[in-house]
Amino acid sequence: MKDNNYQLYKEGLEEYPRGEVITGNILMLLWIGAGTLASYLLWPVLAWVFLAIALLMIYVVLRKLVCTHCYYYGKRCSIGWGKLAAMMFSRGSIERFPETTGIKIAPFVYGSLTLVPVIVLIVLMLKQFDIIQPVLLVFILGFGFYSGTVTRKRSCSRCKMRIICPGSAV
Secondary structure (H helix, E strand, O other): OEEOOEEOOOOOOOOOOHHHHHHHHHHHHHHHHHHHHHHHHHOHHHHHHHHHHHHHHHHHHHHHHOHHHOOOOOOOOOOOHHHHHHHHOOOOOHHHHHHOHHHHHHHHHHHHHHHHHHHHHHHHHHHOOOOHHHHHHHHHHHHHHHHHHHHHHHHHHOOOOOOOOOOOOO
């Protein structure tokens, strides 16, 4: 489907299933929670900083910078953030989607959800080993890998924006 200098994937979902959206948000909160716990084990203040920055970046800043310019603005995307963005911000321009600052910083933001706790856990294991550290490390690395590959590819394959999205995994 061609419309105003951008192309949408016509076979893409109009809205993603509610169950997938709920599951995706639970997993996102578990990922942030695991990173917060890892940070807490090193320094409780770091945990609060990590949690605040993660929630702010994921649920506010990226929603403004990315979702306001997306086809799914006001709709359930793979994780439901189009609806969240519509509750907080006015609609942007879909034509701007591929060049938005949010698209450029999103890999850094999501990568930090894994990288920061991994660094913290390695530091902790070097200082004094405790069984919770490798358990958290495996969980965080596993979730980061799963989120960045399996769920991303599955979500992108059914997305209306996959043709114009520079972050599309298909």
